[in-house]
Amino acid sequence: MAPSTHFKLNNGTQIPAVGLGTWRSEPGQVRQAVSFALKNGYSHIDAALIYGNEHEVGQGIKDSGVPREKIFITSKLWNTHQNNVAEGLQKTLEALGTDYLDLYLIHWPVRLVPNESSALLPVNPDGTRSVDRSWDQNETWRQMEEVYKAGKVNAIGVANWSIPYLEELKKKWTVVPAVNQVELHPFLPQHALKDWCDKNGILLEAYSPLGSEGAPLMANPAIQEIAKKNDVSAAAVLISYHVNRGVVVLPKSIKESRIVSNSQIISLSSEDMDVLNGLAAQGKAKRINTPLFGWDLGFEDWYKQ
Numbered sequence: 072m073a074p075s076t077h078f079k080l081n082n083g084t085q086i087p088a089v090g091l092g093t094w095r096s097e098p099g100q101v102r103q104a105v106s107f108a109l110k111n112g113y114s115h116i117d118a119a120l121i122y123g124n125e126h127e128v129g130q131g132i133k134d135s136g137v138p139r140e141k142i143f144i145t146s147k148l149w150n151t152h153q154n155n156v157a158e159g160l161q162k163t164l165e166a167l168g169t170d171y172l173d174l175y176l177i178h179w180p181v182r183l184v185p186n187e188s189s190a191l192l193p194v195n196p197d198g199t200r201s202v203d204r205s206w207d208q209n210e211t212w213r214q215m216e217e218v219y220k221a222g223k224v225n226a227i228g229v230a231n232w233s234i235p236y237l238e239e240l241k242k243k244w245t246v247v248p249a250v251n252q253v254e255l256h257p258f259l260p261q262h263a264l265k266d267w268c269d270k271n272g273i274l275l276e277a278y279s280p281l282g283s284e285g286a287p288l289m290a291n292p293a294i295q296e297i298a299k300k301n302d303v304s305a306a307a308v309l310i311s312y313h314v315n316r317g318v319v320v321l322p323k324s325i326k327e328s329r330i331v332s333n334s335q336i337i338s339l340s341s342e343d344m345d346v347l348n349g350l351a352a353q354g355k356a357k358r359i360n361t362p363l364f365g366w367d368l369g370f371e372d373w374y375k376q
């Protein structure tokens with residue numbers, strides 16, 4: 072069976088299975104990458120205020136000439152805007168040059184309090200991040216539900232939420248998150264999180280599918296063996312793994328040939344999927360994204376899954 076090109080969100084809307092990542096895509100490069108991707112088969116762009124390049128992403132969208140309604144645009148509420156979701160959203164809409172988003176995510180279940188050290192990545196005098204540990208994530212979600220009900224975004228979701236955090240959110244949500252965007256790859260498959268999200272109608276999205284900067288997971292011998300067997304690149308195996316698993320995947324590239332090849336999803340056999348699904352359990356578990364504010368977010372449990 073051919074792999075899915077789209078998945079359905081819990082509010083009935085469709086989301087393209089592959090989206091172009093834009094983290095660390097420099098201004099000066101990302102405009103061309105976004106425009107090229109949209110002219111060459113992509114219809115889904117993953118952006119965020121903290122990436123500092125939403126203005127250029129917006130320019131790339133315009134350059135492409137593709138009508139807005141044919142593009143699925145995701146962005147994320149940055150941690151320093153958790154107490155004012157409408158304001159954070161407005162900044163993103165203005166930078167991207169659009170009046171609505173297809174999907175808006177809470178970037179991390181953490182509120183950072185801006186201070187004189189930085190507006191976006193504030194630190195305390197001792198160098199730790201200025202996290203507001205008393206902040207209730209249910210309040211952030213309530214504000215997300217408000218912008219959703221006001222029609223400014225077509226779907227809302229979360230990113231970097233582990234099961235304990237989702238369990239807390241579930242106690243009060245009136246809108247079920249459409250998506251949870253998390254680090255996912257064969258070395259961090261998060262099987263328990265996937266089961267939980269499946270049961271609750273939340274679609275997972277895979278970030279850092281290649282292992283982030285420099286695509287280090289491509290060098291893994293087990294991945295290379297499956298790539299050789301299927302006569303494709305290691306990148307194709309790592310990216311296709313997610314779509315075969317019913318998960319959206321967000322590979323980032325600013326190089327035209329890679330942008331094209333990264334969108335070509337292959338069908339993986341159940342034997343290959345079993346190998347990929349089992350690698351982490353053989354002592355190869357690995358988490359790549361561990362930000363300074365990533366304390367106590369359920370990450371430890373993720374390693375065990």
Ligand SMILES: NC(=O)c1ccc[n+]([C@@H]2O[C@H](COP(=O)([O-])OP(=O)(O)OC[C@H]3O[C@@H](n4cnc5c(N)ncnc54)[C@H](OP(=O)(O)O)[C@@H]3O)[C@@H](O)[C@H]2O)c1
Pocket residue numbers: 091092093094095117118178230231252253277278279280281282283284285286289306321322323324325326329332333360
């Ligand atoms: N929600 C979150 O907290 C969160 C966190 C991390 C990422 N994300 C999202 O997920 C996206 C993807 O994750 P990521 O950017 O961390 O990393 P990634 O997509 O796993 O890897 C990107 C790296 O791989 C290289 N690359 C891409 N395609 C390749 C190919 N076919 N062959 C060899 N190298 C290749 C890229 O270089 P070139 O650009 O030079 O090709 C870049 O160095 C992000 O851009 C962002 O949109 C979200």
